Amino acid sequence: MNQKALSSLEYPKIIERLTEKASSPMGKELCRKLQPSTDINKIRLMQTQTKDALTRLFQKGSVSFGSVKDIRGSLKRLEIGSSLGIMEILSVCALLENTSRVKAYSRGDRSDLPSDSLDSMFEQLAPLTPLSSEIRRCILSEDEISDDASPALRQVRRNMKVTNDRIHTQLSGLVNGNARTYLQDSVITMRNGRYCIPVKAEYKGQVPGMIHDQSSTGSTLFIEPMAVVKLNNDMRELELQEQKEIEIILAGLSEQIAEEREAIALNLELMVQLDFIFARAGLAMDMNGSEPVFNEEGRVLLKKARHPLIPKKKVVPIDIRLGDDFNLLIITGPNTGGKTVSLKTVGLLTLMGQAGLHIPALDRSELALFHEIYADIGDEQSIEQSLSTFSSHMTNIVSFLEKADSRSLVLFDELGAGTDPTEGAALAISILSYLHDKGIRTMATTHYSELKVYALSTPGVENACCEFSVETLRPTYRLLIGIPGKSNAFAISSKLGLSDQIIERAKEQISEQDESFEDVLSSLEENRVTIENERLEIARYKEEIKTLKAQLESRQEKLDAQRDRILRQANEEAHKVLEEAKEYADQTMKLFHKFQKNNVDTSAVERERQELRKRMNKAEKNMSDRQETKKPKKQLTAKDIRPGDSVKVLSMNLKGTVGSRPDSKGFLFVQMGIIRSKVHLSDLELVDEPVITTPSLQKTGAGKIRMSKSASVSTEINLLGRTVDEAIAELDKYLDDAYIAHLKSVRIVHGKGTGALRKGIHDYLRRQKHVSSFRLGEFGEGDAGVTIVDFK
Template identity: 40%
Template sequence: MNKRILSTLDFDKVKQMMAQYLVTAQGIDEINQLVPVSDSQVIHAWMQETDDALKVQRLRGGIPIPKLENIRPHMKRIEIGADLNGVELAQVARVLSTTSELTRFINDLEDSEIEFFRLYEWKKELITIPALNQRLKAAIDEDGRVTDEASPDLRIIRQNIRRSEQTIREQLDSIVRGKNAKYLSDAIVTMRNERYVIPVKQEYRSIFGGVVHDQSASGQTLFVEPKQIVESNNRLRQHQIAERNEVARILAELSAELVPYRQDILHNAYVIGKLDLMNAKARFGKEIKGIVPTISEENHVVFKQARHPLLDQEKAVPNDITIGKDYQAVVITGPNTGGKTITLKTLGLLQLMGQAGLPIPAEEESQMGIFEEIFADIGDEQSIEQSLSTFSSHMTTIVDVLGRVDEHSLVLFDELGAGTDPQEGAALAISILDALGAKSAYVMATTHYPELKVYGYNRANTINASMEFNVDTLSPTYRLLIGVPGRSNAFEISKRLGLDTQIIDEAKQIMDGESQDLNEMIADLENRRKMAETEYLEVRHYVEEAQHLHDELKEAYSFFFEERENQLAKARKKANEVVSEAEEQAEKIISDIRKMQLANGQAGVKEHQLIDVKTQLANLHQDEGHLKKNKVLKKAKEQKTLKTGDEVMVNTYGQRGTLLKKMGANQWQVQLGILKMQVDEADMTPLTPQKEPVQRVIHSVRSAESSHVPNQLDLRGKRYEEALAEVDQYLDAAILAGYPQVTIVHGKGTGALRQGITEYLKNHRSVASYSFAPANQGGNGATIVKFN
């Protein structure tokens, strides 16, 4: 990709916007090196990383990466045998600890079974070094100071330093607060040349003896180390020297421990930089309300509701920008300040962003192409140094473009042919567009020339477009209208501003007929567009109402399904209670009979006693009279009553048939195609008669081999209620088809759908057993169901 286009379309400004979200030096290096590419595989990988980062942003608020400095110079120094200081070791330690934290964070995402395209691959690139990480954390604090835990000797030395300092301060405090305090300039203890001293008036220097280390600017105060603490200060100094030597030894030791791992540490920093860039892309995408577009290998560009990323996203007017599928050239006409140039730049910049793996400010289902080169001639590039006029400058650029363009190029021209005689400029513009069309390049050009409106109408693979202008408010709306050429609104604007109508009429007469006809054609097209837009909005309203009704019905069905299961569960429970109660009463009656037999001996049970027992057993029967009075049940029973000529579905064979005559209490003779069969009523389902006769086809008895029911049901991506409803219907169909077993694919996900299906199968009367599929067939992402 040529570097000039990155500057022309402000791609570098987009990178600057994104750079503010980076927190690592390696991430800043990554974005500095980021440029659009034309390699399809690289773009796919970058887009997948962006998609992963946006998902982490939504689910966990982003990837946790702290501020990290550039450690490449540090690794270079230890490679040549130099020692790192405390601050440099702390920066290396921060990289190692960040590596461990990121590994734990991504492992947690993996344990939650959240799917990503590339994130888990980057996690595998991270190399944790726990022992070295712990050693550095224990020896160096975040500010680069060597801690007391770095070595036992250092701890002892620092304890001695603290004790010496305490002794010296106590001795000096006794002087400052004692009888000799009057000889001091101030009652304080301070330090000079790393030794504790007191401020003594110049004339009393001999009173304290010791060593003079400094004096004030006026010479009236001397900073004296009293003779009684000289020895203590000497001991303190010795401890401080020992501390310095021990710290230097520890830093050298830690630096040497880094040497074997320097490549691993550098690679970790590189991976963290990549993750930092992914994070920045996600945060930038959130700011611009961006999405990850799909990629069209045929270069069919469809940017839905696209916005320029450098504009205020709340105020920018979104537009649908398309090129490549139905037309390869778009000619945008219309007056200035209407938004033509910004539309041109939006197309080019969004394409550059996409080819750099960045999210674009557009709506979902947008798609981008892959161009090997993007060329643009936008703005006034008049060169004073080279004595080139505006026209000459434009033509120099165009000549360069025509020499390098091919079928994989996108060309953007602003005010094509401007800066010269209108007739010559229009002719040149048409010839240039023809030359680009001959090379199958993709072109979007803006112009004022009316001749190009006719060109866009007549040329194949070319379409007119314009920016909408509101004549009532005398202002542009910044909306792109594809298929409608722009027209001059001079007459309407002049009329609204109060220009005499006679002057306007004379001006219309002066215009040649062709221009007048063209303007009338454009006006007619605009009217038709507005009518179509009105009809679209009306249809859209009905579609939304239908969608709302569909959602309500879906919710009602889900409620019905759940309520049905609840009622069945209650009915089963009640039936079990009734049966249990009847069993208890029957047992009691049988026990009573046995007692009577024992009591009466050989005489047996008397007749009136047997009658009484029979009456008790008959009383166990539940009265169903109230059900006969139930109108709803009565109507349902009437509907289920079969009669000659009814159409039914024979469940065993899955075939539609007609009842011929009744053969017994529950048996019917049924016509199935050319066959007549005797079928039990329990095996039939009444059907409504077909409205139109259909040609009868001889069907064989339905079997697993001839059935169109698949032996696998895929529920991935389905909502919970919808999936359970599908399972219910599918199992019935599979049982009728005679399958011994089927597979239900539900995926792993959060496990909610898998649990729901397991609970359903547990209560299904026809399911003999169920278990997860083998590892090579989906593991716990699929369930194998076997039937009775």
């Protein structure tokens, strides 16, 4: 990719954010060198690795590679037989210890999960725990070797301690004894690695020994007394022995490291690669990114794409497509409306995707593989544009036209600006036509109306605009493909206070054809907004209907199950009663036989017992077969029944109201209180309408009121979408009708929403004297979106 496009599309800023996510110096270096690739297989592998690392981050949290230092130089020295210093050996140890932690991170809770692209890398890690443990045993810190590193070192240090104690004993005897009067201070000091005492210059002859130093004034001499010269020499020899033993220990550790050089080098490479991969995953997590689907057909389809450098609270997601029905997209609209952001979003997300980074867009967004991106994007919003600005842009465009091919993406910001509008528009159309004829994917932003007409009249070219609200004078930043944008210059100027007289004179300066074209655009925009609002409302209604349908089906299933359970229990109880009756009858007959001595006619008794058993068996058969013994007075036909009629369901022994006309097979719905069931005409019997009297209602001539209307009142009222006042007015009349119809309970559907409608309805119900109680629906009844009301 050319560097100018990377810079124009702000790709380096993405790399900076990626580099911050890496924890090791070598990992950060890989991040800084990351460039978009043109190898589709490499891109897909990197995207898969990023996705798998992101999955692990979500499942198990972050992992650190901070101790991974560049030890390649140390390994090279080992290869030629050199020994390593303490710091180098500790760096190797830190790598092995961090490798062990990363290896443990990969193993935890992965047994029941499918393998991914990172498993092989984790499996190749070799922590070499014995080697790292040996290093930690021998080296305590960067400037301290353990006494236990070797027996020889332990013995040397023990001798050093004994010699040191003897030196201090000798010198303490001098300092606190006869030589005290000759000393400047009663202290023991060290000069050039030798223990000395500070002697006044005038008494140097009184303290025999070697002079090692003197004070800046010359009044004090630092003398090593002859009594400790040999001991100091012994200490110096022991120090040299100690250093020699340390070198032997470091050489031994270096030899052990050299034996594992290849494994350590592989660990280093894998750890750096994993740090790089997890840095990409960490960036994807921050951006809420997803894996794009790549194609080689030049098709771009971004769903709810967000520019990654715009704050999350301010960025507006946009839908962009290119390369399916059209290869050239012309974006029009006012300044500061988001045209350039749309352009940069496509370019930057393409670069990120080809670099193996996830993009801030919805899943299954598509990106095309482009071998080169050419972007002419600059700040064209100054009041005056000099010739040099136009020349600069044209120089870029010329280079694009020479190099671009069908595998390129070309982005123009304000194409043709900076010169005469007529010539600029003509030049822009010519350039875009040239690219379009060559099948090059191109996006361009412009103010020129001529380009809008060109897009409308040319196959394979599409208009788009960034939505702008004239009422608020603010852009919405939504990209609308298929609709050319308006400049809205007159509307904006009027809102900002420019006089109508000036605006009218301005309108006279443009041609009637241009004015008509702008009016057409306005009409298209108004229709689009209307259709969009209606579409959203329809979608909301569909979702609401789907929810209500599911609730109704659940409720019907529950009622059917309850009905079957009640009937089954009733039959079981009846069967039990019959069994008990038969047993009692048999016992009674047996007693009759015992009283034969009382001259009872046993044959007559036996006949009577057999007759009784026949009658009871017949009753049991009718009960167990669940046969409806009661027949309707008159076999009803479809003509005899209409919605609202009062009927009796014989199989349930319940009264209800007909809710629908019979179908071709004679089945219809009947509402029985809160139960709505589908029954056959043969199971129904018409009942006379009850007559009620009430002093609170207007009486008929006979002082009675027919219930023909109230009997057909539904057991449910739907108040969804009403305001509180509208709902209360409608509910008031409905409850009166339901109460007159002698319904035991009713169901009020108000939805969940904000809860304001539910609260208003509950406040109203508390004030109604004929309401016994009310409650929210249970599971299967509609939950909190429904209120069940019981009447007194």
